[in-house]
Amino acid sequence: MEKTKTKTKTxxxxxxxxxxxxxxxxxxxxxxxxxLKTLEHSLFIxxxxxxxxxxxxxxxxxxxxxLVLLVIMFGSIFVSLxxxxxxxxxxxxxxxxxxxxxxxxxxIKLDKNSLKILNYMFLTASLIFLIFGWVEFYxxxxxxxxxxxxxxxxxxxxxxxxxLILYHLQGYxxxxxxxxxxxxxxxxxxxxxxxxxxxxxxxxxxxLFLMFITIGLNFNIKKLIGLLFIFTIGIILxxxxxxxxxxxxxxxxxxxxxxxxxxxxxxxxFKNSIRIFKTSPVLGAGFRDYRNDSIALNYSEKxxxxxxRENKKIKKWxxxxxxxxxxKAYFFLVHSHNNFLDMLSGTGIQGALSYIxxxxxxxxxxxxxxxxxxxNHFLEIGLIMILFLQLVGLSDTTLHMxxxxxxxxxxxxxxxxxxxDKKEIIKEENNxxxxx
Numbered sequence: 001m002e003k004t005k006t007k008t009k010t011x012x013x014x015x016x017x018x019x020x021x022x023x024x025x026x027x028x029x030x031x032x033x034x035x036l037k038t039l040e041h042s043l044f045i046x047x048x049x050x051x052x053x054x055x056x057x058x059x060x061x062x063x064x065x066x067l068v069l070l071v072i073m074f075g076s077i078f079v080s081l082x083x084x085x086x087x088x089x090x091x092x093x094x095x096x097x098x099x100x101x102x103x104x105x106x107x108i109k110l111d112k113n114s115l116k117i118l119n120y121m122f123l124t125a126s127l128i129f130l131i132f133g134w135v136e137f138y139x140x141x142x143x144x145x146x147x148x149x150x151x152x153x154x155x156x157x158x159x160x161x162x163x164l165i166l167y168h169l170q171g172y173x174x175x176x177x178x179x180x181x182x183x184x185x186x187x188x189x190x191x192x193x194x195x196x197x198x199x200x201x202x203x204x205x206x207x208l209f210l211m212f213i214t215i216g217l218n219f220n221i222k223k224l225i226g227l228l229f230i231f232t233i234g235i236i237l238x239x240x241x242x243x244x245x246x247x248x249x250x251x252x253x254x255x256x257x258x259x260x261x262x263x264x265x266x267x268x269x270f271k272n273s274i275r276i277f278k279t280s281p282v283l284g285a286g287f288r289d290y291r292n293d294s295i296a297l298n299y300s301e302k303x304x305x306x307x308x309r310e311n312k313k314i315k316k317w318x319x320x321x322x323x324x325x326x327x328k329a330y331f332f333l334v335h336s337h338n339n340f341l342d343m344l345s346g347t348g349i350q351g352a353l354s355y356i357x358x359x360x361x362x363x364x365x366x367x368x369x370x371x372x373x374x375x376n377h378f379l380e381i382g383l384i385m386i387l388f389l390q391l392v393g394l395s396d397t398t399l400h401m402x403x404x405x406x407x408x409x410x411x412x413x414x415x416x417x418x419x420x421d422k423k424e425i426i427k428e429e430n431n432x433x434x435x436x
Contacts, residue, residue, distance in 0.1 A: 007053060014050045018043065018108060023117060026125040029407050030160050040097060047104045058107050058418050062365035066416075069354040069361070070099055073343075076351030082286035091288055091400040098405045099358075105413025115378060115419070119171070123183070126164045130187060133161070133194045140197070144244045148197035155396070158198040159404035162207045162392075165191045166384055169211055172227065173218035174377040185227060189234045196248065204252075206391045210384055217380065264322075266337050266395065268329035272298070273341040277348075284348035288400075291334045293345070298330040307331050335400075339393030355399070359386050362412045369420040379420060382411035 021043045028036040051057055059067070074095075081088060110118070136150035149157040168188035175181050195203060215224065254263070276285050276293045285293040291312075299309055306315055306327060314331065318324045336342040344352035363386050370379040385408045392398055399405070414420075 011050060011053055014046050014053070018046045018050070019110075019114060021046065022105075022108070022110070022114075023121050025410060026118070026122040027128075029403060029410065030125065030129050040101060044100065044104055047107050051107065058421075060416075060421075062361055062416055063103070063106055065361050066358055067103070069358045073347075073351055073354040073358070076284065076347035076354065077287045080280075080284035080287050080347045080351070082289045082292065087400075088288035094400060094402045094405070098402065098409045101406060102409035102413035102416075105410065106417035108414070109418035109421075110414065115376075119377075122167060123171075123187075126168065126187060129160070129164065130190055130194075134190070137194060137197065142193070142197075144193070144197050144247050147199050148194070150194070154198070155200070155398075156401055156403045158195065158200040158203045159392070159398070159401060160407070161191050161195045161198060162203050162388065163385060163404070163407055164188075165195060165207055166210055166214065166388065167381055170214050170218070170377060170381050170384065173214070173220060173223055174380075181223070181226070185230050189230055192234070199251065201251065201254065202392050202395045206388055209391070210388055213387070214380075214384060217375070264325040265328045265333070268326050269333055269337050270341060272329055273336040273338070273345045276345040277341075280348065282348050282350075284344075284346045284351055287346040287351075288335065288342075289346060290336055290342065291331070294330050294333075303327070303331070335397040337396055339390070339397055339399050342397045342399065356390075359390060362386060362416065366412065366415045369415060373420050376420065378411060379415045382408075382415040385411055 021039055024039060028039055074092075077092060077095075081092075133150045137148065140148060147154055152160070165188050168184040168191070172181050172184040172188065175184060195207065272294055273290070276290070276297060279285055279293070279297065295307075295309065295312065299307070306318055307313070308315055318327050336345060340352055340356055343355045363383060366379050366382050366386070370376065370383060373379060389398055389404060389408050392404075
């Protein structure tokens with residue numbers, strides 16, 4: 001009897017510790033730190049201890065399929081791993097952590113109150129991040145379309161800001177209270193200049209597209225009018241509107257420009273990745289070994305005066321524009337600038353397919369639960385962020401961007417876990433009847 005009581009108390013203590021860790025995550029997901037790693041390790045330990053004590057493991061059909069796909073994906077990575085691969089071991093460690101985070105979170109059940117608290121934690125963390133971003137933006141004298149990152153990694157910062165814009169837009173439509181609606185809308189629009197200043201064209205396009213998706217899923221004419229009103233006020237308050245518009249327009253024109261070096265280099269990178277894939281379609285040419293594979297495939301006498309093959313160093317750049325773009329794609333860039341192509345050329349067809357299928361299975365599972373759980377906002381933002389990760393991954397290799405993957409898989413793990421199990425449907429409190 002005494003042992004049973006002690007065991008029950010220990011399980012309750014573990015539940016409390018797990019809940020505390022989850023509530024702290026929003027504050028640490030935005031920047032890599034030792035605290036985040038400690039938090040992740042603590043969560044793994046607490047969940048494993050709880051499983052050992054309760055002897056209960058939650059593995060439904062979706063999780064089983066994802067686990068099999070993860071085994072295939074990581075197996076493909078290790079089989080194709082080259083000792084000379086650029087930062088490959090670091091990327092593998094990252095991938096283990098954030099896919100492991102997703103699986104661990106599926107073992108946890110959160111009640112309605114916990115989900116509400118988690119929502120407020122995201123809101124608070126976002127507000128702190130916003131203030132820090134605007135302090136740095138002020139130091140840059142509010143220069144628009146500069147590669148602004150507020151002291152963070154340029155890409156991770158852009159992804160974090162993109163996530164928070166989509167999170168607050170979705171929160172604006174989902175929340176019933178006027179104060180909370182106004183807070184979400186205001187924070188979202190305050191993030192807009194930071195995203196624009198970050199200068200990532202793909203982030204601009206994907207965020208805009210997903211904003212329309214979010215509005216379509218939560219269409220409410222009164223809230224949409226309110227959103228447009230706040231947007232209009234924001235536009236009026238923007239200083240030097242003409243200059244800002246010209247800079248944004250110039251940046252947008254580069255998206256379809258055939259003269260833009262970045263576009264031309266990426267097109268050649270995509271073609272080159274397919275050629276590398278064809279050299280080893282089954283096992284792949286080597287995970288995260290794009291540059292070495294490209295050098296071996298493309299080096300010829302004509303590049304001898306530009307590139308030192310033995311030391312793998314650039315001697316000088318070609319002067320001809322087209323030749324310079326090709327040279328950059330073959331000998332300078334270290335990855336395929338596309339998630340699927342990077343996995344395809346590096347790990348072969350099975351590695352690439354297993355990677356993308358993990359997200360497809362996760363998306364389908366979240367979508368089914370989203371329909372059965374009154375369009376719960378955590379499930380919806382999880383769906384939106386899976387789309388964001390894969391759409392941005394069309395022009396960049398985001399699989400090694402730790403922050404954005406952890407944000408996405410944090411939401412996916414909660415969505416696929418016990419919290420939204422069909423047998424224990426948790427309906428989010430809402431005022432649908434009142435609003436409709």
